[in-house]
Amino acid sequence: MTGKVIEEARPRPGVATRPMAARSRYRLVERLIPILMITPSIIAIAVFVYGFIGWTTVVSVSRWQGIVPDLSFAGFRNYAALLTSYRFQSDIRNTIVFTVFFLIGSLSIGLLLAVLLDSKVRGESFFRTVYLFPMALSFVVTGTVWQWLFTPGAPGQPTGLNLLFEQIGLPVFQTWSTVSHVWPGGGWKPEWLRVPFGVPLAMIPVIIAAIWQMSGFTMAMYLAGLRAIPDELREAARVDGASEWQVFRWITFPLLQPVTLSAVIVLGHISLKIFDLIMTQTGGGPGFATDVPGIFMYETTFKSNKYAEGAAVAIVMLLMVSVLIVPYLIWRLRTETER
Amino acid sequence: MTSTGREHGREMTRREMLRRFLALGLALPGGTALLAACAGGQQPTPTTAAPTQPPAGQASPTAPTTGQAEDKLEIFSWWTNPGEADGLKALFDLFSQRRPGVEIINATVAGGAGTNAKAVLVTRMQGGNPPDSFQVHAGQELIGTWVVAGKMEPINDLFEQEGWNKVMPKTLLDQISHEGKFYSVPVNIHRSNMLWYNKRIFEANNLQPPKTVDEFYQVAEKLKSAGVTPLSVGGKDKFEVPHLFESVLLAVFGPEDYPKLFGDPGMWESDARIQEAIDMLDQFLSYANEDRAALSWADAAQRVIDGSAAMTIMGDWAYGYFINKGAQPGQVFGWVPAPGTDGSFLWLSDSFGLPVGAPHRNNAIEWLKVCGSREGQDAFNPKKGSIPARTDADKSKYDEYLRYSIERFAQDKLAPSVVHGAAANEAYMTAYNNALNVFSASRDKDQLKGMLIEAAKEL
Structure with a gap:
C-alpha cells in the first residue's frame, strides 16, 4: 500500500514537456499497445476455453454416439440417460463424499500443522519442507503407492498397512479397499435413486491418500495467513487477559477466514475434477464404489466412443465446479471494486 | 490494488515490451519450425497413394512395383x-x-x-x-x-x-x-475359455481337473476345506470378471446359442438361462478370493503358480505369463477348458x-x-x-x-469372445463390463440382471 502513494506522487519524466499533438499520439499508442498485447491471449482463451465449452455443449445435446460425428439435435436425452444410470449416480455420490471428507481433512490437518509450526518450533523450515513435500509428487505416484499400501495380500498374508491393522487386532480394515460396501447404506431412498446413500468404504483409503498429499499445501497457505496477522492484535488480546485458546478462537481463526476460503476453492476444484489419483489407486472400483465423473467421462468418450454422453458428463462437471467457483469470483469482484 | 498495478505497468512497459516483442519474434519461428517438424513425421497422403514423397536415398532390392519408395x-x-x-x-x-x-x-x-x-x-x-x-x-x-x-x-x-x-x-x-x-x-x-490349475495342489489333494461345472463345484469344495482358495480372480483391469462370465455363458448356452445372445438383445430378458448363468457366476465367485478389486489378471494367475490359489479361468495369454515366470507346463501348472465348455473354443x-x-x-x-x-x-x-x-x-x-490349442481350434466348435471385441461393439462391451464389475463387488443378482438387460440395448 505504501508503494501506491509513492507511485502516484512521482512525476512522470518526459510526459509533461512534450508538445500536445505528439503527446496525444503517444497516448493513443500507449493505449493501443496493451490492447494489442492482450489480444492474442484473449483470442486464444475465447477459442480454446469458451469456444470448446460451447462445442462440448453442442456435442452433449447431439446424437454423436460412435466414431462418425452426428450433430443432429437430440434434446436432453443424454443428460437423462446419465442421471438415471447407476454409474453416474454413484459418481455423484462419490464426488460429494470425497470432496466433503477431503476438504475437512486437509483443512483441519493443514491448520493444525500450521499452528504447530507457527509456535516457533526449532527446525521449523525442515518440518515445513517435510510436510509440503507430498505436494511435489504427482497424484499418479501417490495413487500407486497408496494402492500398494492398502492392497490386502493373499488370504492370511496381509501386506502393507493391512499388516498393521492385523497386528493391532483390527483385521476388518484389511478389505477396505476391495469391498463396495456403503456405510450406512440401506434405509429409505427415492424411487429414482439406484445407489445406496452413504460413504463407500473403499473411498476412505483414497481420501486418506488425497489428504496426505494436499494437507501440506493447506498448511503452507495457513502458515502464510498466520504470518500476515499482526502480532499487535494478539498481544492486545493477551493484555486484555485472553487465554491462548481464546486468542486463537477469537483473533487468529477469524482472521484466517480469507485463507480458508481460498483453500476451499483450490482444494474443492481439485476434488471435483479428481481423476489421476483415483484412476491409479482404485481405477474407480470395486464396482464403481470409488468411481468419479472424470473417469466416467474418459471411459465413455474414449473407450465406448459415446461422444455425446461423454460431453454431457463434462458439462455436468463444469456445472459442479461452477457452483463452487462462481460465487467466489463474484465475491472477489465485489471486494475488489469496493477497494 | 488494480489501479496501482496499471500505473506501475505503464511505467515498466516500454523497455519490457521491447524485450517481450523480441522474445515473441524469436519464439514464433522456432515454434513453427517445431510444428513443421512434428507434421513431417506423419504426412498424410491421399488414399489412392499418389507418390508425394521423394524417394528414399536407399533403393531396396525388392522395390515396390509402383516405383514409389516410402521410408x-x-x-x-x-x-x-x-x-x-x-x-x-x-x-x-x-x-x-x-x-x-x-x-x-x-x-x-x-x-x-x-x-x-x-x-x-x-x-x-x-x-x-x-x-x-x-x-x-x-x-x-x-x-x-x-x-x-x-x-x-x-x-x-x-x-x-x-x-x-x-x-x-x-x-x-x-x-x-x-x-x-x-x-x-x-x-x-x-482362447478365452481356459482353466489353469496348480498341479501340485491337485496332486496333494488327490483331485482331477474339473471338466463339468458340477465337477468344478466338487473340486472347489474340497479345496476350500483344505484351506486353499479354489479360484483366483482378478478385477483391477476391469475385464477379469466379465471374462469369467463369458465362459459361464458359454457353459450354460453352448456354442450354438451363445453367439445368438449378441444378435438378439431380447434374449437377455426372455431367456431363463440368463438367470441360470448369473447364479452360476455367483457360485463361482463364492469360491474366489475377496480381494479381486486389487488384483490384475496377472496377479491372480501368479497366485496359482505360487500355490496360494488352485485355479484361475483366464485366456491363454496366461500361458505366456506362466512361461515367462519360469513355471514348467505339465509340472507346476496344467490346463483344461473352462468348466462345462469342453469342445467349444471361445476365440x-x-x-x-x-x-x-x-x-x-x-x-x-x-x-x-x-x-x-x-x-x-x-x-x-x-x-x-x-x-x-x-x-x-x-x-x-x-x-x-x-x-x-491348434488341434482344438481345428476340431472344436468356435464361438466369439465378447470381452475381447469379437462378438459385440465397444459400447456394448463397456456396458457389459460395467454390469459385471458392479456385480463382482455387490453380488446383487437382480441388479446384474437389470444391468445386463440395459446393456443389451447397445447391441
Missing part, C-alpha cells in the same frame, strides 16, 4: 509385455528383410488389455492422423467401430493374391468381413487392417502381407504364446500347449 512404417499396437513384444519384433524383422531401409515406428500404448491403446487410436483416427496399420480385435471391434464408420480400406485383392481366404477358417473370415469385403488380416488366435483374434489415409500405404500393404504369411505367423505366434490364424502352420515350431 517409414508406423505400426500401432498394445503389445508391450515380454513375449508379445518379442513376437511383434519378429514380424518387424521379417518386414525389414523385405523392405530394408524402411524405418519402422513402433507406436505402442501399454495397459488394460488394449483399452488405453484404443482410446489413443480413436483420437488419432478422429484427428485424421492414422497410423499405417493398427492392431484391432477381429469381429465387432473392427467392423462395428471402424468399418461401419468408413475408416478402413477393404483388402480383398490381398486376400485373393495371397490365398488367405483358403487357409483361414470361415468363422474367422466372417468376423473380419462386412458386406462381402475383407477388412483386416488376422495374425493369431487366443479372439488380433488382426491388422489398412486405415483409410494411411500415410505410407505401400509399406502398410507389405506389412499386411508379412502378417498374413505363414512365415510371419509362425515367427510371431510361438513368441506371443498364441496360435496362428492360418490352419497350415508348421506345428514343430510350437510348444506343448500351443500344439494342443
Whole structure:
C-alpha cells in the first residue's frame, strides 16, 4: 500500500514537456499497445476455453454416439440417460463424499500443522519442507503407492498397512479397499435413486491418500495467513487477559477466514475434477464404489466412443465446479471494486 | 490494488515490451519450425497413394512395383509385455528383410488389455492422423467401430493374391468381413475359455481337473476345506470378471446359442438361462478370493503358480505369463477348458487392417502381407504364446500347449469372445463390463440382471 502513494506522487519524466499533438499520439499508442498485447491471449482463451465449452455443449445435446460425428439435435436425452444410470449416480455420490471428507481433512490437518509450526518450533523450515513435500509428487505416484499400501495380500498374508491393522487386532480394515460396501447404506431412498446413500468404504483409503498429499499445501497457505496477522492484535488480546485458546478462537481463526476460503476453492476444484489419483489407486472400483465423473467421462468418450454422453458428463462437471467457483469470483469482484 | 498495478505497468512497459516483442519474434519461428517438424513425421497422403514423397536415398532390392519408395512404417499396437513384444519384433524383422531401409515406428500404448491403446487410436483416427496399420480385435471391434464408420480400406485383392481366404477358417473370415469385403488380416488366435490349475495342489489333494461345472463345484469344495482358495480372480483391469462370465455363458448356452445372445438383445430378458448363468457366476465367485478389486489378471494367475490359489479361468495369454515366470507346463501348472465348455473354443483374434489415409500405404500393404504369411505367423505366434490364424502352420515350431490349442481350434466348435471385441461393439462391451464389475463387488443378482438387460440395448 505504501508503494501506491509513492507511485502516484512521482512525476512522470518526459510526459509533461512534450508538445500536445505528439503527446496525444503517444497516448493513443500507449493505449493501443496493451490492447494489442492482450489480444492474442484473449483470442486464444475465447477459442480454446469458451469456444470448446460451447462445442462440448453442442456435442452433449447431439446424437454423436460412435466414431462418425452426428450433430443432429437430440434434446436432453443424454443428460437423462446419465442421471438415471447407476454409474453416474454413484459418481455423484462419490464426488460429494470425497470432496466433503477431503476438504475437512486437509483443512483441519493443514491448520493444525500450521499452528504447530507457527509456535516457533526449532527446525521449523525442515518440518515445513517435510510436510509440503507430498505436494511435489504427482497424484499418479501417490495413487500407486497408496494402492500398494492398502492392497490386502493373499488370504492370511496381509501386506502393507493391512499388516498393521492385523497386528493391532483390527483385521476388518484389511478389505477396505476391495469391498463396495456403503456405510450406512440401506434405509429409505427415492424411487429414482439406484445407489445406496452413504460413504463407500473403499473411498476412505483414497481420501486418506488425497489428504496426505494436499494437507501440506493447506498448511503452507495457513502458515502464510498466520504470518500476515499482526502480532499487535494478539498481544492486545493477551493484555486484555485472553487465554491462548481464546486468542486463537477469537483473533487468529477469524482472521484466517480469507485463507480458508481460498483453500476451499483450490482444494474443492481439485476434488471435483479428481481423476489421476483415483484412476491409479482404485481405477474407480470395486464396482464403481470409488468411481468419479472424470473417469466416467474418459471411459465413455474414449473407450465406448459415446461422444455425446461423454460431453454431457463434462458439462455436468463444469456445472459442479461452477457452483463452487462462481460465487467466489463474484465475491472477489465485489471486494475488489469496493477497494 | 488494480489501479496501482496499471500505473506501475505503464511505467515498466516500454523497455519490457521491447524485450517481450523480441522474445515473441524469436519464439514464433522456432515454434513453427517445431510444428513443421512434428507434421513431417506423419504426412498424410491421399488414399489412392499418389507418390508425394521423394524417394528414399536407399533403393531396396525388392522395390515396390509402383516405383514409389516410402521410408517409414508406423505400426500401432498394445503389445508391450515380454513375449508379445518379442513376437511383434519378429514380424518387424521379417518386414525389414523385405523392405530394408524402411524405418519402422513402433507406436505402442501399454495397459488394460488394449483399452488405453484404443482410446489413443480413436483420437488419432478422429484427428485424421492414422497410423499405417493398427492392431484391432477381429469381429465387432473392427467392423462395428471402424468399418461401419468408413475408416478402413477393404483388402480383398490381398486376400485373393495371397490365398488367405483358403487357409483361414470361415468363422474367422466372417468376423473380419462386412458386406462381402475383407477388412483386416488376422495374425493369431487366443482362447478365452481356459482353466489353469496348480498341479501340485491337485496332486496333494488327490483331485482331477474339473471338466463339468458340477465337477468344478466338487473340486472347489474340497479345496476350500483344505484351506486353499479354489479360484483366483482378478478385477483391477476391469475385464477379469466379465471374462469369467463369458465362459459361464458359454457353459450354460453352448456354442450354438451363445453367439445368438449378441444378435438378439431380447434374449437377455426372455431367456431363463440368463438367470441360470448369473447364479452360476455367483457360485463361482463364492469360491474366489475377496480381494479381486486389487488384483490384475496377472496377479491372480501368479497366485496359482505360487500355490496360494488352485485355479484361475483366464485366456491363454496366461500361458505366456506362466512361461515367462519360469513355471514348467505339465509340472507346476496344467490346463483344461473352462468348466462345462469342453469342445467349444471361445476365440479372439488380433488382426491388422489398412486405415483409410494411411500415410505410407505401400509399406502398410507389405506389412499386411508379412502378417498374413505363414512365415510371419509362425515367427510371431510361438513368441506371443498364441496360435496362428492360418490352419497350415508348421506345428514343430510350437510348444506343448500351443500344439494342443491348434488341434482344438481345428476340431472344436468356435464361438466369439465378447470381452475381447469379437462378438459385440465397444459400447456394448463397456456396458457389459460395467454390469459385471458392479456385480463382482455387490453380488446383487437382480441388479446384474437389470444391468445386463440395459446393456443389451447397445447391441
